Amino acid sequence: MNIVIRDGHIIDPSQGIDGGGDIFIEDGKIKEVALHKTSSHSKGGRRQGNDPELRVIDAKGLIIMPGLIDMHVHLREPGFEYKETIQTGTMAAVKGGFTTVCCMPNTLPVNDNASVTEFIKRKASQEGHCAVLPIGAITKEQKGEKLAEIGTMRNEGCIAFSDDGQPVTNSLIMRRALEYSKSFDVPVISHSEDLTLSEDGVMNEGVISITLGLKGIPVEAEQIMIFRDILLAELTGGRLHIAHVSTEGSVNLIRNAKNRGANVTAETCPHYFSLTEEAVQGYNTNAKVNPPLRTARDIEAIKKGLKDGTIDAIATDHAPHHRDEKMREFDTAPFGISGLETALGLSLRLVQEGVLSLRQLIEKMTLNPAKILRIKKGTLRPGMDADILVVDEKKEYIVHADQFISKGKNTPFEGWELRGSPVLTMYKGKIYEW
Numbered sequence: 001m002n003i004v005i006r007d008g009h010i011i012d013p014s015q016g017i018d019g020g021g022d023i024f025i026e027d028g029k030i031k032e033v034a035l036h037k038t039s040s041h042s043k044g045g046r047r048q049g050n051d052p053e054l055r056v057i058d059a060k061g062l063i064i065m066p067g068l069i070d071m072h073v074h075l076r077e078p079g080f081e082y083k084e085t086i087q088t089g090t091m092a093a094v095k096g097g098f099t100t101v102c103c104m105p106n107t108l109p110v111n112d113n114a115s116v117t118e119f120i121k122r123k124a125s126q127e128g129h130c131a132v133l134p135i136g137a138i139t140k141e142q143k144g145e146k147l148a149e150i151g152t153m154r155n156e157g158c159i160a161f162s163d164d165g166q167p168v169t170n171s172l173i174m175r176r177a178l179e180y181s182k183s184f185d186v187p188v189i190s191h192s193e194d195l196t197l198s199e200d201g202v203m204n205e206g207v208i209s210i211t212l213g214l215k216g217i218p219v220e221a222e223q224i225m226i227f228r229d230i231l232l233a234e235l236t237g238g239r240l241h242i243a244h245v246s247t248e249g250s251v252n253l254i255r256n257a258k259n260r261g262a263n264v265t266a267e268t269c270p271h272y273f274s275l276t277e278e279a280v281q282g283y284n285t286n287a288k289v290n291p292p293l294r295t296a297r298d299i300e301a302i303k304k305g306l307k308d309g310t311i312d313a314i315a316t317d318h319a320p321h322h323r324d325e326k327m328r329e330f331d332t333a334p335f336g337i338s339g340l341e342t343a344l345g346l347s348l349r350l351v352q353e354g355v356l357s358l359r360q361l362i363e364k365m366t367l368n369p370a371k372i373l374r375i376k377k378g379t380l381r382p383g384m385d386a387d388i389l390v391v392d393e394k395k396e397y398i399v400h401a402d403q404f405i406s407k408g409k410n411t412p413f414e415g416w417e418l419r420g421s422p423v424l425t426m427y428k429g430k431i432y433e434w
């Protein structure tokens with residue numbers, strides 16, 4: 001079926017497009033982007049009137065952008081299907097406006113060899129609702145001891161490597177991983193955490209951790225590892241990507257490294273620019289994330305980093321858990337929240353607050369992750385997969401975890417009023433409407 005999305009405000013940073021127009025889709029691919037000023041001569045205008053096979057979607061008053069890319073999710077399959085599956089996780093992704101998700105390897109078994117990678121890809125092609133790009137482990141079983149089969153996993157389709165959830169404590173192994181990343185032209189994603197400093201910590205170290213009697217994680221636990229990994233990236237020339245940046249010091253380290261020309265990119269997550277450690281008050285396990293929520297000062301620094309380009313991408317670190325697990329005491333509850341279905345609404349607050357332009361925000365959720373991962377996504381160029389998102393910027397809604405498609409109902413944003421919501425997500429021409 002041929003489809004046209006008409007009369008929307010099209011924003012595609014990859015082509016510098018920002019204006020009213022129509023998008024034509026044929027056989028699951030983008031056929032043409034016809035901007036209104038120049039569309040009087042386009043074939044598209046004539047096609048619309050008399051083609052009975054053409055489905056017309058009216059996008060008047062709506063924003064049309066490339067489908068979002070989330071370079072950091074945990075789909076939990078294989079091994080933890082009670083938390084999430086590839087089917088439920090990708091459906092949640094599509095609901096949140098994402099058409100590509102990259103899944104971290106901390107499954108059971110760990111994605112540390114080509115057979116697990118192959119399993120994930122096969123499951124995704126059978127049951128997935130969007131593109132699933134696997135991230136392979138850096139070390140076998142993510143134990144930090146021996147390098148995993150990076151080359152064969154790369155050939156099987158892994159687009160990056162990370163031990164996310166765990167740091168690579170051994171500096172020599174991280175050095176080797178970065179050397180590999182250079183030869184395979186893939187990023188190594190650093191979960192930056194010095195375990196000797198963070199050990200047993202459950203929230204940010206500060207006044208609130210003291211008053212609550214909880215063990216704190218100092219910002220240095222993150223920053224020391226970021227600094228080490230930047231130095232190793234500079235030593236090797238490998239491509240380093242810093243996951244879930246949460247502190248002012250981290251932003252400064254990355255900014256300085258970029259100024260020196262280091263091969264480093266970075267992401268943050270909506271919760272790190274939306275919430276402070278105050279959210280933990282009352283021992284709220286739905287605010288337990290790793291790295292932990294920090295302070296207002298850190299939020300300001302992260303916003304500044306997003307604005308000046310120090311932080312390239314916004315990812316969710318979608319980390320769903322079963323409700324019972326989050327019902328435990330704060331100390332023993334697992335880290336992580338369900339992020340796919342709140343990410344866009346929370347990120348649009350940056351635009352509403354004037355931190356980013358809408359185009360900059362879209363860049364950080366489409367073009368930039370595509371560039372970091374070197375994937376042919378995040379663009380509305382003719383010939384590419386018709387991965388498209390239509391957003392109603394004005395639509396207000398209240399976050400209710402019960403309405404999440406994700407199996408993970410754990411969110412610190414319950415009851416928040418957000419503005420801006422996906423109304424239609426298209427993945428390879430397939431339409432999901434909300």
Ligand SMILES: [Zn+2]
Binds near residue numbers: 165166191244290291
């Ligand atoms: Zn992590």
